[in-house]
Amino acid sequence: MTPLEVGGLLAIGLSAGFLAGLLGIGGGVLLVPAMVLLMGFDQHVAQGTSLVVIIPAALLGSWTNHRNGSLVLRDAAALAAGGILGALVGSLSALGLDDVLLRRLFALLLLVTAARLILSRPAPGPSAGQQVP
Amino acid sequence: MIWLAATGLAAGVLSGLFGVGGGIVMVPAMVLMLGIAQRRAQAASLAAIIPIATVGALVFGGADNLDLAAAAALIAGALIGVRLAGRILPRLSDARLRQIFGALLAAVAIAMFL
Incomplete structure (x- = not known):
């Protein structure tokens, strides 16, 4: 890797992070596109590398959330x-998919999720609006 | 509980399939469908991501779809980023967090299609 990379x-x-x-x-929603679009990684390698990076980031973030009292184990x-179980099914499926197809599916996933989040309102529930100090 | 497990199952499939944590599925599902507050949903999602991402990483790694040198550099940056976020998070409202989340996803999706 060059210093720039x-x-x-x-x-x-x-x-x-x-x-x-x-x-x-x-x-991963940022790691995978950034590796593919900015650094020229294969979609598959970007995804595998993303998963490795996610583990320590999630560990540290969860520790912080636990100390803030917002983590319900x-x-x-x-x-x-x-x-x-799902991760096993999903990752084995991904290995069988073509790189370009996988990239297109990834983009579709992001669009659908964004649209849902922007267009819908939160459902009323027992813990809705709960404030955690 | 059964709905949380079902949410986790769906998130796990997407995590393995797309190399993401699955939080983009778990957080909206918990907030929009199960009525869990944004902050509590985010904390549960991030903790569940630890075992979910580990399974996917092992499968991708087994098939030689890993760049460990790149991962090391990314992790170094990521840990700093997580610390920064931890300082800012308590000052943001739940509504503001949802808006930031939606805007981020829309921006990334558009970039991937181009």
Whole structure:
């Protein structure tokens, strides 16, 4: 890697980590497009590398959330129970897909999620509007 | 609980398929469908991402779809970014967080199609 590439990766990592900590996402929505569009990675390598980067970022962010009192471990455990099985299915499927097709599907995923989030309102629920100090 | 597990399952599939954490599915699903507050949803999502991303990373790594040198540089930057966010997060309202989240996704999606 050239110094320029290292600098670029550091900046991408910093932005992704910032979003991960701020928004509770892994940061992959930024890591994968940035590696593909700015650094010329294959979609598959970008995705695998993104997952590796996400693990320590999520660990540190979760530790911060735990100290702030906003982490309900029961919620996370229920999500993870389904998530581990899903991750196995998803990653094995991704290995069988063409690189360009995978990239297009990725873009579609982002558009659909953005549209849903911008157009809908939060459902009223027992914990809606709950303030965590 | 069953709906959280189902949300996790869907997020896990997307995480493995697309190399993301799955938070873009889990956070909106918890907030919009299960009525969980944005901040609590974000915290649960981020913690669930740890085991979910580990599974995907092992599968991609097994198929040689990893760049470990790049990952090291990205991780160094990411840890600084997470620390910065941790300082700013307590000052932002739930409504503001949702707006930032939606705007981010729309911007990235458009860039990927171009």
